[in-house]
Each structure stands twice: as C-alpha cells, then as structure tokens.
Amino acid sequence: MLPSRTGSVKIKVVMVMADAFPGNKYDITVKELFADSEEELVGFFASLSAEVVRHLNIEFPRVEIKRSDLILECRTEFGPAAVHLEFQSTNDSDIPFRMLRYATELQQKYRLPVYQILIYFGEREMTMADGLEYSFGPQNHLDYRYRAVDLGSIALEEIKNSGNTCLYALLPLTDRKKRKQKKEEFLRECVETIVHAPLNIEEKRQSLLRAEIFAGLVFDKPVIEQIFREVEKMLNIEESAGYRRIFEKGMEKGMEKGRQETLRESVLKLLHKKFKKIPRPYVDKIKSLDEYALGLILENIFEINTLSDLEEYL
Known part of the structure; x- marks a missing residue:
C-alpha cells in the first residue's frame, strides 16, 4: 500500500x-x-x-x-x-x-x-x-x-477511490494477487470501471487504449482480445484522437527502427573487418544498442583499436 x-x-x-x-x-x-x-x-x-x-x-x-x-x-x-x-x-x-x-x-x-x-x-x-x-x-x-x-x-479500489480518473488506465497493473487468481474477471472489472467512469466518450476511448497497452505487460493476448474487443467496438475507439496520436507515434518508431537496423548492420560490418572475429557477447550487446550509441561507434570507429576500446561504448 x-x-x-x-x-x-x-x-x-x-x-x-x-x-x-x-x-x-x-x-x-x-x-x-x-x-x-x-x-x-x-x-x-x-x-x-x-x-x-x-x-x-x-x-x-x-x-x-x-x-x-x-x-x-x-x-x-x-x-x-x-x-x-x-x-x-x-x-x-x-x-x-x-x-x-x-x-x-x-x-x-x-x-x-x-x-x-x-x-x-x-x-x-x-x-x-x-x-x-x-x-x-x-x-x-x-x-x-x-x-x-x-x-x-496497490488495491484496484485505491485508484478507483482516488478520484483521479486519468489514472484508471493503470488499473490492469494493480492487485497482483487478485488479477492472477481471477484473470478475465479482474480485467473485465478494470474495463467496466473505465466504461462507467464520469468521463466523456473521448476520455473513455483514450483511457481504454492506455489500459489495453498496460494490460499487455501482465495479461496474455487472448485474454486482452476477449475483454477489450467488444467495448472498443461499442465506443468506436479507433476514432479516438489518442489512438491516432499513438498510432502515428508507432509509425514514427517503425521508421526509426529501420534507420537503427541499418546503423547496426554498418557497425557490425566495420567491426568484423577491423577485428576479423567479434566475441558473441559483444555482438549481442551491439544488437541491443540504440541509434545514438550506434552512431557514436561509427563516429569513433578509427579510435576503436581493441575490444577494450569498444567496451567503452557498450
């Protein structure tokens, strides 16, 4: 608590x-x-x-x-x-x-x-x-x-009783013991809490969208599909401005990932040429780096002469 x-x-x-x-x-x-x-x-x-x-x-x-x-x-x-x-x-x-x-x-x-x-x-x-x-x-x-x-x-009721309806999206992440025991019943209670909250339609759509995203961290996909699909259809959630904003953000992230993959391939190719063979743990670490860190390796590739030098960027 x-x-x-x-x-x-x-x-x-x-x-x-x-x-x-x-x-x-x-x-x-x-x-x-x-x-x-x-x-x-x-x-x-x-x-x-x-x-x-x-x-x-x-x-x-x-x-x-x-x-x-x-x-x-x-x-x-x-x-x-x-x-x-x-x-x-x-x-x-x-x-x-x-x-x-x-x-x-x-x-x-x-x-x-x-x-x-x-x-x-x-x-x-x-x-x-x-x-x-x-x-x-x-x-x-x-x-x-x-x-x-x-x-x-934290008990589901604590957020429900807090008066902060903006936080209802977090409900699927509360009450660990209860959500594991009751699963579908618990997630349905979360969704119904949002549906019956004193919010307008647009606010309910956004809150349900957020709740579905958070639910994906702790619930299996079939359970989420079962609970959310009917209410989303009823509220026409895909018309939500929040849905469109996050969808567009996802598209931007997809483009960023494309650039990131290209950078990653370039870094690995150059390092393989320089060291002939890179230990597997180093390769795995490089694959987990973000675009910024990969760019730093490329920028400083001529100063990276040993694996110890490379470790400074991993």
Whole structure:
C-alpha cells in the first residue's frame, strides 16, 4: 500500500520525460500515454499537488542511454526540490546504483534536494532495494533512500477511490494477487470501471487504449482480445484522437527502427573487418544498442583499436 497522502503540498514543476519502458514490446512512452494528465500521475505517486510549467532536458554522458523517466523541478512550501519518478517493468538489482547516480547528477546540476520515487509495474513481486547503505571506518558512511512503489501491491479500489480518473488506465497493473487468481474477471472489472467512469466518450476511448497497452505487460493476448474487443467496438475507439496520436507515434518508431537496423548492420560490418572475429557477447550487446550509441561507434570507429576500446561504448 502507498503511504498516507495527507499533508500534500502545492507545487509548480518543470518536467523532463524520456522513454519510460525501454525495451518493452509496445515501445510507447509515458509521455505519450499521459500527455494530458501528468499532474494526476505525479499527484498520486508523489503525494504532491503539481502544476506543470514546461519541459526541460537533462544532459548525460555521451555514451550513456538516457534512462530517467520523469524529472521535475518543484517549488513547495518547504522550498525548491527536484522530483524524479522512475518507472521499472522488471526487477533490476542495479537500480539503487542508477537511482543514486541520477540523484547526484541532479543535485550537481540544479543544486536542489532530490526526492525520488521508483514505480514498479512488473508481473512478479518487486524485489528491488529502496536504497544503499554501508559504513567503513569512522568517517565513511552512505545511507541513501528513495521511495519504492510496487503498483501490483496497490488495491484496484485505491485508484478507483482516488478520484483521479486519468489514472484508471493503470488499473490492469494493480492487485497482483487478485488479477492472477481471477484473470478475465479482474480485467473485465478494470474495463467496466473505465466504461462507467464520469468521463466523456473521448476520455473513455483514450483511457481504454492506455489500459489495453498496460494490460499487455501482465495479461496474455487472448485474454486482452476477449475483454477489450467488444467495448472498443461499442465506443468506436479507433476514432479516438489518442489512438491516432499513438498510432502515428508507432509509425514514427517503425521508421526509426529501420534507420537503427541499418546503423547496426554498418557497425557490425566495420567491426568484423577491423577485428576479423567479434566475441558473441559483444555482438549481442551491439544488437541491443540504440541509434545514438550506434552512431557514436561509427563516429569513433578509427579510435576503436581493441575490444577494450569498444567496451567503452557498450
């Protein structure tokens, strides 16, 4: 369960958003799914009443993929702060190190205290730590903590009763035990909650579309098809502006993937010529790189003379 939401403070925020679900089969970002309801998303998970002012960018080292999901510069009654929401679909034992890295880089760049929330929405229970600590000698200590939320441990009713209908799309990811036991019945309850919500037709269409995308992370395709098809036909969901926006985004992603595949083939071809034989683990890693990282390898191909040099880009 989430901690009590009493004592929330009014803030203004400046936001950064990047891909929230790197590597998942939908290739859809939180920015696209919640483009019109970021404030509700922040309010529920961070217990902060927020006003979005504008989007910003944050710089990372050139060979590192930008993985942070939602970064906010906030003004609160306690003073300014940076709020960072990180979305995770799988358990990652290295997440505390990544969160600490973000915290220190944010504080270094903005000179603000950093408030972080890890939001996990995977199929299995969350096993990730919520911080790091050690003590070595009399003067070397680390005691670092962030808030970790397992969406699957939150009851469906908690989101239903929150009053944030914009978050109903997340319902299929809640109540892990209940959704595993009841499956079709649980997903049908999620869909019916959206259908009967105090929303107009366009809002229901968008919420159902988002819910279907999230459902794909934890439900089998036949179950999703069975539950969603009838209601989508009834609401004519394909006429939704949100559907068209995400469909168009998917087309753009498809074009990007085409460029990425061409880059990947060029990188592998050049490296094979240079090294004659590349160990399989290196090939697998190169195949997982994004367009930016592949471009860096091509740009610096003449400086990459050993496999150790190559490792700096992987």
